[in-house]
Amino acid sequence: MSRLSAFGLFAVTAMLVCYALEARSHWFVLGFTVACCLGSLYGFLQGAWPFGLVEGIWAVVAFKRWLGAAPSR
Numbered sequence: 001m002s003r004l005s006a007f008g009l010f011a012v013t014a015m016l017v018c019y020a021l022e023a024r025s026h027w028f029v030l031g032f033t034v035a036c037c038l039g040s041l042y043g044f045l046q047g048a049w050p051f052g053l054v055e056g057i058w059a060v061v062a063f064k065r066w067l068g069a070a071p072s073r
Contacts, residue, residue, distance in 0.1 A: 004045060011038035026069040033062040 001009075014035035021028040036059035043052030 004042070008039075008042040008046065011035055011042050015039055026066060029062060029066040029069050033059050033066055036062055 012035075015032060018028045018031035018035055022032060036055050040052045040055035040059060043049065043055055046052075
């Protein structure tokens with residue numbers, strides 16, 4: 001397995017884990033955001049720019065969800 005493939009596997013696994021745990025804490029929503037950014041980077045590095053673009057959009061959506069889910073101070 002190449003380093004790029006391992007990076008992609010890590011990004012997608014992190015997305016899955018954070019998505020599964022989102023109900024436990026708003027921090028998992030932020031983790032999902034970061035994992036989506038990594039998935040987007042992987043898509044662009046791999047040459048699959050549509051995948052990278054969609055993952056980037058998901059990162060923006062997830063970040064907005066995190067801003068709304070964060071407890072008020």
